[in-house]
Amino acid sequence: MGLTYFYSVFGILSVICFFLETTKTPEDKISTSSVFNSFKNNYIFVYCLMMAGDWLQGPYVYALYQYYNYDRGDIGRLFIAGFGSSMVFGTVVGSLADKHGRKAASITYCITYILSCFTKHSSKYGWLLLGRVLGGISTSLLFSAFESWLVSEHIKRGFEPNWLSVSFSKAIFLGNGLVAIFSGLLANTLVVDAGLGPVAPFDAAVCVLAIGMTIIAFTWTENYGDPSEGKNLIRQFATAAKLIAADEKIALLGAIQSLFESSMYTFIFLWTPALGSETKFGLEIPHGFVFATFMLASMIGSSLASRLLARPFLRVERYMQFVFLVASASLLLPTYAGYFDEHSNNVAAEIAADGISPGGRIQMAGFLIFEVCVGIFWPSMMKMRSDYVPEESRSTIMNFFRIPLNMFVCIVLYNVSVFPISSMFATCAALLVAAALLTRRLLVLSTTDKARSRIEQWRAEAKHQRVIAAELAI
Template sequence: MEIYAAYFIALTCFNLALFTRQHLLVRPKTPSHTSPEEEAEDEESISLADLPHSPDKQAVWDFKRIYFGVYILATAADWLQGPYIYTLYHDAKALPEPTVAALFTTGFIAAAVSASFTENLAVPPTTHSLSPSTEEKDHQQQSSSSAQATYRDILRDRRLLALVFTTTAFEGSMYLFVFFWSPALKAARASSASARGISLENGGENVPGLPFGLIFASFMSAMMLGSMATSAMNLTSNLKISSRLTLHTVALAAIALIIPVLAKASETGVFWAFAWFETCVGMYFPAMSKLKSEVVEERVRGKVYGMMRVPLNLFVVLALGSTKEGDAYRDTMFRTAGSLLLIAFVVIARYLD
């Protein structure tokens, strides 16, 4: 049996244990008794944040059905093709690594462009009594002044600048990891085979191939493990705890990306370093979401989040756009990502912790 099957089973068992502890062994709080008038008033004023605790079970179920139905389909479509992008282009189509990186960058840019348009779809329509020309003119003036104010807010607020840098460093490293994990593990398997005395033919074509689907499933299990552990230990209950969690997560992620450079001859070491990084990804997003919600004002949240992605997109495009064939550039990218995460650790400790 492929050893990666055992890794996947182990990670899945940890997830099942956490799920059992969180949802089956811990009893939910008994809802307080309220009068019919109070219940009616509560149902009318339910916000999205309070929906999970709403007494209206049908509303909760309807929201879950609609949201998770769409989310699962979209995520499944992305994850099903995720393990095979690199190996399809590089191995099956025999394309050089810079070309594969260019194709990956094209998909990344397309996602970034579409995200900028879909942001406005979440804004509910409103009615106006102004004439169309006056309304359009006022809207343009308000949008321009709001954008200028948002830029000024980001440049003046050191906490926002810290969030921008941390987002760029961590999520940029995550996107680079998505591209480089396949060739890194292939190189580690070839190095391990060579260390065992197996002669490599035609660049290691005689070495058994990797089960990319099983490896990717293990990474997703590791990410889910990080997310569930964060939820089970209630590590995002307030700003201080979330900032401390982000601080530790960034440091652990930096170590996880440097290990494949130092221990590239160990296939097992490289795999578990990557699984470690994915666990950090699962812990990062709940903590960062809490930090953003506390630091960024709700009225400008959409614009600020969009602006925060500009340096992230530039970093990923430049890093992938300069990709070169071979292990040296990949090691350089892992070192760069790890170094940026260590700098982010210092920035968080200085301005957010």
């Protein structure tokens, strides 16, 4: 099978990423302290191990279910179990982190994900279903407990607030980028080159998660949101709901996150069959290598985000509205992929030479642009959450945000056999346009609030000056 196209794309993206990282000016960086750097490096190392445990599984989840001879409808139901579990059980477990500790929740993530990986050794649908339920709980913890621990610990240790963006951007660049690339390539090596089968990446994930859990247990201190003894889970949910209802900015942030991540998780499910539809002549897409290429595009996005976040006068909300629009346009490209195959003179020869059809190249272009937007989204959204989400209910509110996105993805996956893939991509594009509009609204509100607070501050200072003048006159 020819892989010329995939190698070429990977090489071009590598050059772009290297250029962005090596040409940063002082304006693109934030000066920090050695104490902070030590703290940051510990967190990033742990975060990278946690993400490696997740990324090792990513390229072969769908492929493993296919290996066990399940069709797209059966696989869709397994994914529904994962997202449904994240919506129901994950929300509860993740919210307990505020009361019982973020460190404890992080260790729980490792345990539940290790158990999920063990279930992949069985081809029985029931065991695979249990694995998806455990995986859904783990996902909620991964995207709430670790970030909540970092923000709380950062504040507790008295570091500068704007240094948080350094931790966010570096964690995404390495954990969601470089580590993901190596994880994808390692998974591909274990399955294809070593011939160990599609379960091997899940066994590798167990080892990585066990190492990370040990480091957390011995190097992290515990921190909490609101550990009040009389505050049970229902009261936690009620408090979080009141905070969201009382502040339109928090509600908007939750809606924006849900809209983008709904599109992202739908994309994660669809990219394998979407590219697979371009292999009409018995050829297979190299899942691990394509996954690594996606992550390289995400690294480019996080590198761009670090430059944007380093500029104190550039608001995150201002540039993110354009990022969402670009992401929307990128997911519309796959809807036109078939047109290019229909008008190509020799599709079979092009697939044999490059490993992908003309329509597949259009799809890949759209997917890569979308992944760049994903790379910008993560550190930027983390920064906005640190600005808007109250510390005492951080994990609870973050898991509240995940409820609508999990619900939407479950609906999409339940109907995956009914609608064509192009229609689902078009739906995701529409959601991203809505995210852009809500981001515009958030920008207007936050700008207005800041202007109002400045006016009130000026009035207070003027009043204080008048009081001083009056006392001096007496």
